[in-house]
Structure formats: structure tokens, C-alpha cells
Amino acid sequence: MPKEIATRVAYGEALWELGRRNQNVVVLDADLSGSTKTNLFAKEFPHRFFNMGVAEQNMMAVAAGLAHAGKIPFASTFAIFAAGRAWEVVRQSIAYSATNVKIVASHGGVTVGPDGGSHQAIEDLALMRTLPNMIVIVPADAVEMKKVVDVMAQVQGPCYVRGGRIKFPVIFDQSYEFLVGKGVCLRQGKDVTLAACGIMVHQALAAAELLASERISAEVLNLSTIKPLDEDLLVESVAKTGCIVTCEEHLVNGGLGGACAESLGERHPVPLERIGVRDTFGVSGHPTELLEYFGLMPADIVTAAHQVIRRKP
Amino acid sequence: MLEARDNESLAETARKIRVDILKMLNRAGSGHTGGSLSVVDILVALFFGHMRLSPTDACWPERDRFVLSKGHGAPALYAALAALGYLRPDDLMTLRQVNSCLQGHPDSKMCTGVECSTGSLGQGLGVALGIALGLRLDKLPSRVYALLGDGEMQEGMVWESAMAAAHYKAANLTAICDNNGLQIDGRVADIMNIEPLADKWRAFGWNTMEVDGHDITALQEALQECRHYQDGPSMIIAKTVKGKGVSIFEDRASYHGVAPNDQELKTALEELGEVAYA
Numbered sequence: 001m002p003k004e005i006a007t008r009v010a011y012g013e014a015l016w017e018l019g020r021r022n023q024n025v026v027v028l029d030a031d032l033s034g035s036t037k038t039n040l041f042a043k044e045f046p047h048r049f050f051n052m053g054v055a056e057q058n059m060m061a062v063a064a065g066l067a068h069a070g071k072i073p074f075a076s077t078f079a080i081f082a083a084g085r086a087w088e089v090v091r092q093s094i095a096y097s098a099t100n101v102k103i104v105a106s107h108g109g110v111t112v113g114p115d116g117g118s119h120q121a122i123e124d125l126a127l128m129r130t131l132p133n134m135i136v137i138v139p140a141d142a143v144e145m146k147k148v149v150d151v152m153a154q155v156q157g158p159c160y161v162r163g164g165r166i167k168f169p170v171i172f173d174q175s176y177e178f179l180v181g182k183g184v185c186l187r188q189g190k191d192v193t194l195a196a197c198g199i200m201v202h203q204a205l206a207a208a209e210l211l212a213s214e215r216i217s218a219e220v221l222n223l224s225t226i227k228p229l230d231e232d233l234l235v236e237s238v239a240k241t242g243c244i245v246t247c248e249e250h251l252v253n254g255g256l257g258g259a260c261a262e263s264l265g266e267r268h269p270v271p272l273e274r275i276g277v278r279d280t281f282g283v284s285g286h287p288t289e290l291l292e293y294f295g296l297m298p299a300d301i302v303t304a305a306h307q308v309i310r311r312k313p
Numbered sequence: 314m315l316e317a318r319d320n321e322s323l324a325e326t327a328r329k330i331r332v333d334i335l336k337m338l339n340r341a342g343s344g345h346t347g348g349s350l351s352v353v354d355i356l357v358a359l360f361f362g363h364m365r366l367s368p369t370d371a372c373w374p375e376r377d378r379f380v381l382s383k384g385h386g387a388p389a390l391y392a393a394l395a396a397l398g399y400l401r402p403d404d405l406m407t408l409r410q411v412n413s414c415l416q417g418h419p420d421s422k423m424c425t426g427v428e429c430s431t432g433s434l435g436q437g438l439g440v441a442l443g444i445a446l447g448l449r450l451d452k453l454p455s456r457v458y459a460l461l462g463d464g465e466m467q468e469g470m471v472w473e474s475a476m477a478a479a480h481y482k483a484a485n486l487t488a489i490c491d492n493n494g495l496q497i498d499g500r501v502a503d504i505m506n507i508e509p510l511a512d513k514w515r516a517f518g519w520n521t522m523e524v525d526g527h528d529i530t531a532l533q534e535a536l537q538e539c540r541h542y543q544d545g546p547s548m549i550i551a552k553t554v555k556g557k558g559v560s561i562f563e564d565r566a567s568y569h570g571v572a573p574n575d576q577e578l579k580t581a582l583e584e585l586g587e588v589a590y591a
Contacts, residue, residue, distance in 0.1 A: 026450070050446065050481070058439045058473035065443015068378075068421075068429055071450070073443075088433060089470070093440055097430040098422055 003170045007163035007198075008106040010142035012037025014149035015074060015104075019045050022153060028063050028075040030056045035165075036076040036106040056086040060101070064093035067100040072153055078112075079105035079121035079162055083128050094158045095131040101159075102152045108138070108162035109249030110277065110294055111199065111287035120282030121162075126254025128160040129227045135159035135180060136227040138248075138256075140201035141171045144224060147178035155180060164249070166287045168199045171222075183230035185237065189219035192305045193237045196247035197223050197256050200275070200296065204247050207301035218305060229259045235268045243271040243308040247301055252276035271311035273304040318361050323529045326396060327357045328585055331558045333392035333405055335581050338572035341409040344417065345385040347555040347568040351493040351526070352386045352460060355551055356393045358532035359458055359489075368398040371425050377455050378428045378444050382437020383462035383491060384418035385570070390427070391415050399426035435468025437461065438488055442478045442546075445486040456540065459488045464496030466507045472517070478546040479518030486546040487539040488519075491526065493555035495566045514548040526551025559584055 019025050019041050026048045033039040033051060042049035052059035056077050063073040075082070082105040083090070094101045105124065112120045128136045137152075137159060139145040145163060152159050171186070186201070187208050196204040201222045208218040219237050223230060238244050244264070246257035257274035264270060277294050291297055318326070330353050338344040360366065364377040381390050388408060394400045400414075407413035414423045418432030428444070431437045441459035448455045465471065478486055490510065498504050507513075514521040520542045524531045532551065539547035555569070556562030559581040562573075573581055582588075 026447075048450070052473075052477055053480075055470075055473035055477065057436075057470045058442075058477055061436045061439025061470070061474065062443035062446065062477065064429065065440040065445070066447045067443070068440065069444045069447020069451070071447045089436055089439075092430065092433045093436050096420075099429075 004167040005142035005170055006165060006167050007139055007142055007145040008035070008037050008165060010145040011104055011106070011149060011163050012040045014146040016040040016044060018149060018153055019048065022072065024070065024072050025153060026050065026066055026071045026073050028052055028059050028073060030054060030059045030077040030081065032077050038076050056081040057089045060086040060089040061093050063101045064097060064099045072100060072102065074102045074104055076104050076106065078119060079108040079124045080119055083121060083124035083160065087127055091131055095133045098133045098157055100156055102161070103159065104149070104161040104163065106163045107165045109164060109198065110282045110290045111164055111166045111249065112282070113165065113287040113290060114284050116284035117282035122251050122277045122282060123254065124162060125226055125248070125250050125256065126258065129254065129259065133158055134227065135225070137225050138162045138197040139224055140198060140222050141168065143170055143172040143174065143176055144178055147176060151178055151180060162198065164199055169202050171202060171205070181225045181228040181230055183221050183223040183225070183233040185219060185233065186222050187218065187220040189217040190241055191217045192309055193219045193221060193241045193244040194247060194301060194305070195221045195223050195234065195244055195256065195260055197226060198249055200247040200249055203296060203298050204301060206298035207305065210298055210302050211305055216305065216309070223256060226256055226259055229263055231263045231267060234260060234263060238264060238268055238270045242312050245273045245275060245301055245304045245308055247275040249296060250276050252278055271308045273308040275301055275304055320530060323357055323361055326361055327353050327529065330357065330389065330392040330396055332582060332585050332587050333395065334388045335559070335573055335578055337388050337392065337405050337408045339575065339578040340406050342572055343409060344388055344572045345570050346562055346572060347495065347565065348383060348462060348491065348493065349386050349389040350557050350559065350562060351553040351555045352389050352491050353557065354527045354529050355460060355489055355491065355532060356389055358529045358536060360393050360397055363533055363536045364458065365455070366397065371399060375453055375455055378441070378457045380429055380437045380441040380457070380459040381419055381431055382441070382459050383434065383465050384431035386460070387415070387417065387419050390419060394426040397426070434462070434465040435470040438471055438474040441488070442474055442483055442486055445483045446481060449485060456485045456487065459486070461488060461490050463490055463492045463494065463501050463507060463510070466490070466510070467505045475514065475517040475519065482545045484543050484545055487536065487549065488546065489549045489551055491553050492550050493553040495555045495564065495569065497566065497569045499566050511550055518545055520545060520547040521550065523550045523552065526553035527557055
């Protein structure tokens with residue numbers, strides 16, 4: 001069994017380590033520091049931690065101000081509040097102003113679980129991806145999250161990073177190098193491309209195993225940077241396989257599937273199927289139950305792969 | 314740092330800024346006349362004698378910062394920045410044109426002297442608070458000033474920021490309310506009453522004072538008082554007249570977002586003593 005760690009836990013640890021190395025890093029939270037795991041940083045560096053209370057819009061504006069003052073602010077809350085509640089503040093004071101704010105949201109997707117649809121952000125990637133200047137990243141595992149945090153502290157400009165609530169298998173080893181806008185081919189194949197982000201990378205790898213048992217060769221891409229999308233890697237892969245299934249814990253609209261459809265529609269049209277939530281809100285349930293409920297399991301990806309392969313000319 | 318000016322030259326600076334605002338808005342053919350004219354004396358009180366600024370070194374780390382939270386007052390800010398030397402006088406006549414550094418609402422990416430981009434109301438106070446907290450972390454002596462509209466105080470986020478600034482005892486932050494009593498659709502009191510405004514800010518923990526927003530001396534005295542207040546943020550509620558200085562625009566909501574046409578400009582400039590302008 002591979003090690004299982006939640007990306008939010010990896011974020012908390014990465015932030016704490018970053019805070020030790022870089023005095024300019026400051027952290028903001030909106031009364032969820034125990035859940036987002038910014039509490040590690042808060043405990044060690046109380047004078048560089050600002051709990052803004054249950055006021056996400058103001059948190060984003062204050063983060064922008066701290067960036068104007070030369071700090072590197074990391075602002076965290078649940079994805080639904082970071083991307084949803086505060087969207088227009090993020091738009092004007094962070095994206096439009098191109099301020100150096102790092103929004104790292106936890107609790108993305110349906111695996112928030114029992115709290116239900118009100119708390120499950122399934123539209124955050126679409127909301128953030130439409131903003132000019134905004135980098136959008138969904139790390140596949142705890143290792144990638146840590147690398148992303150370190151890189152974001154180096155890169156100038158706004159970004160949105162989505163983490164998840166639940167423990168999930170670690171895919172990468174410590175030698176992995178994250179680069180903004182660069183996808184990674186995790187498994188080579190020739191019959192179908194499975195492009196995924198976040199926990200769905202693990203599901204795609206599992207699906208590829210199932211497909212292999214049917215002698216279908218699936219290529220698996222980790223497209224952790226949703227914006228800017230690694231279009232070259234994407235086109236190169238589908239030029240070889242001739243079809244693609246996108247996999248994300250998000251609506252099928254506007255997120256990774258939308259980004260791939262837009263890009264391939266322009267550059268290299270091939271049959272495409274999208275795995276994700278279809279025009280509905282989340283519901284309460286155990287996270288693993290919900291992955292089944294919303295069709296986000298490896299078996300669902302296998303079914304989509306069969307369909308998309310049949311559609312090849 | 315700029316030297317203090319005497320009252321007469323401050324009044325003349327304010328008059329010239331009003332003239333520039335009207336010419337800019339007329340050339341642009343659109344923009345916010347009333348709320349630009351109402352803040353002129355506040356900007357003069359801040360920029361000419363009170364704030365620590367260095368127009369020759371716009372990024373001087375120890376400068377004081379100004380945030381125009383009511384971003385639609387941009388023409389007044391631009392005219393003031395030109396009077397300070399941040400902008401060339403020629404720039405002013407490019408307001409709202411393609412490729413101009415003078416966007417309809419202030420854009421810090423494009424315009425020297427603009428500290429942060431504003432336009433969508435209610436956000437500037439929070440940004441100013443963030444700047445204040447960052448400066449305090451660096452132990453810099455700089456102060457931060459945010460100018461808000463009274464209609465803007467209907468935005469809920471203003472009160473999130475008000476709460477947070479008091480909580481963090483941001484004594485290096487001063488907000489000023491351009492209390493002209495009008496908003497786009499009519500009187501603030503009729504559209505959505507914000508009174509009792511001073512009581513609200515006091516209740517939120519702010520050192521609050523009320524002054525005549527067209528009395529530059531009184532404004533500078535109030536600003537000086539805020540500078541010495543160490544226990545938290547300060548709010549100056551500046552009682553103003555929308556469209557101040559030009560009688561045809563004064564206290565009229567209809568000139569919130571309408572630029573003067575050629576005839577109105579002529580009338581206005583005559584009233585401001587710019588008779589030579591044809």
C-alpha cells in the first residue's frame with residue numbers, strides 16, 4: 001500500500017518550512033486554520049499570521065495589500081469561499097492588479113464529504129481559470145503540493161492552488177520536480193490518453209491498470225497546472241493515441257476537461273470524454289461513496305475510455 | 314518629501330486641479346464629475362503638506378501610501394498626481410483612451426503613483442489595511458490613507474475591513490469618507506441610509522472625527538491628530554458637496570457619472586476663474 005496523505009496536510013507542513021526559510025512569507029486564514037493546516041505556521045510565526053475571522057472577501061483584499069507592501073501572502077480557506085465567496089475581490093484586487101498573492105484553498109471537490117453540497121467546491125477551477133494573470137494548479141499528491149508551495153513562493157504573481165480534504169495515495173517521490181505549466185506523462189500508452197489532475201490522477205493510473213488487463217494501452221498525464229495548460233504535452237499525447245478522457249473532481253464544465261476541450265478543439269481535435277460532475281451540486285456522504293456516486297471511480301474512467309476509443313475514426 | 318504650502322497656494326492648487334478634472338472629463342466624454350470634484354480638497358490636504366511622498370522616486374519604501382477606494386474619483390487623483398509631478402500634464406488629456414495610462418478607474422500596473430487598482434467599491438480599505446500591516450511588519454514609519462465614498466459604505470465588505478483594522482490596531486491607517494450625501498440613484502439617505510455614520514465607526518473601534526471636507530486647514534489638522542493617535546485606525550468623515558466648486562454640478566446626483574459637455578465646461582471654467590479658456 002502506498003503512503004496516504006491529504007494535500008492540505010502537505011500544505012501546512014510546506015508552509016511551515018517555507019516560513020522558516022523566508023521571512024517575507026505571511027499567512028492569512030479565515031477561521032479555518034485547523035482545517036486548512038495553516039495553524040502550524042500560525043503557532044510558529046504568530047506575528048506573520050493573520051486570522052481574518054469569517055470574512056473571506058476582506059482576507060483577499062488584505063492579502064493584496066500585504067503583497068503591495070512587498071510580502072508574499074498565502075491566503076487559505078475552503079475552496080468554495082476562496083474561489084466563490086471572494087471571487088470578485090480576487091478578480092480586482094489580486095488578478096487585475098497582478099498582486100503577488102498565493103491563494104491555497106483546501107476542501108476542493110466532492111471528497112469534502114459529509115458537510116454536503118454547500119461546502120463542496122466543484123466550480124472553483126472554472127471560476128479561477130477565467131481570470132487573466134491567474135495561475136491555477138491542482139497538485140496530484142502531497143509531494144507535488146509541497147513542491148508547488150515552494151515554487152509559488154519564487155514565482156511573481158497571483159495563483160490559485162487547490163488542495164483536498166481526504167488522505168489519498170502519494171504518487172511522486174521526492175525527486176519529482178514541479179514546473180509551472182508543465183504536465184507530466186506518468187504512464188506511456190498508445191490507445192487512449194487519460195488526462196487528470198488532483199486525486200483523479202491516482203484514479204486514472206488505477207484505470208490504466210484495469211485497461212491494461214484488457215490489452216488497452218492508456219497514457220496517463222498529470223496536468224496539475226490547469227492554467228497555463230501544457231498544450232504541447234496534450235497535443236503530443238493525443239496525436240499518438242487519437243482520443244482522450246479528462247478526469248477531474250470538478251464540474252465537467254470549465255475546469256480541466258473544459259481547458260483540454262478548448263485547446264484540442266483549436267489545435268488537434270480528437271474524440272473526447274469528460275469524467276467529472278455533470279450539472280449538479282454535491283451531496284452529503286462518505287468521500288469514497290461520493291466518488292462512486294458521481295462516477296469518479298477507475299471503473300467509470302474505463303467505461304469512458306471504451307466509449308472514446310469506439311468514437312475514433 | 315514635499316514642503317508645506319500656505320493656505321492661499323493650497324486653495325490655488327485645488328482650483329487648478331478642479332480645472333484639470335473638468336477639462337479631462339470633457340475631453341474623455343465620460344466619467345465621474347461630481348465625486349471627482351468633491352474629493353479635491355481632501356486630496357490637496359493629503360498630498361500637499363501632510364503625506365510623505367517622493368514624486369521623483371515613486372517607489373521610495375518609506376513613502377506614505379494612498380488608496381482611492383472610491384476609484385471613480387480617478388480624474389481627481391490623476392490631476393493631483395500631475396500637480397505633484399508623477400504624471401506629465403499632457404497625460405491628463407488621454408483619460409479613458411485606448412493605450413492611456415489613465416484608465417477609467419485607477420490601474421496601478423499602468424499609472425505611476427497609483428498604489429493599487431480600484432474601481433469595484435468596498436475593496437480599497439481592506440487593501441489599505443494589508444499595506445498597513447505589511448509596513449508595520451517591516452517597522453517602517455509610513456502611513457496609509459484610504460479614501461472612501463459614503464455610498465461605498467453600503468458595501469458589506471467595508472465593515473469586514475473596519476472590524477479587522479480595529480482588531481489589528483492598525484494605528485498607521487487612516488480612512489477618509491467623502492461624505493457628499495449622494496449616490497448614482499439619488500440621496501444616500503433615500504437609497505440606503507448609512508447613518509449614524511460616525512457612531513458606526515466609533516462602535517467598530519475607530520478613532521472617528523467629523524470635519525468640513527472643503528476646509529483644507531481643518532482637514533490637515535484632523536490628519537495630524539490621526540497621525541498622533543496610537544491605539545488604532547482613524548476615520549475622518551469629511552462633509553463634502555458633490556460637484557464642489559461648480560454651481561451647476563453642486564449637490565446633483567445627475568452629475569455622478571456624467572462628464573461636462575462643451576457649454577457646461579465653458580460655464581464651469583468661467584466660474585473657476587479660467588476665463589481665458591475658450
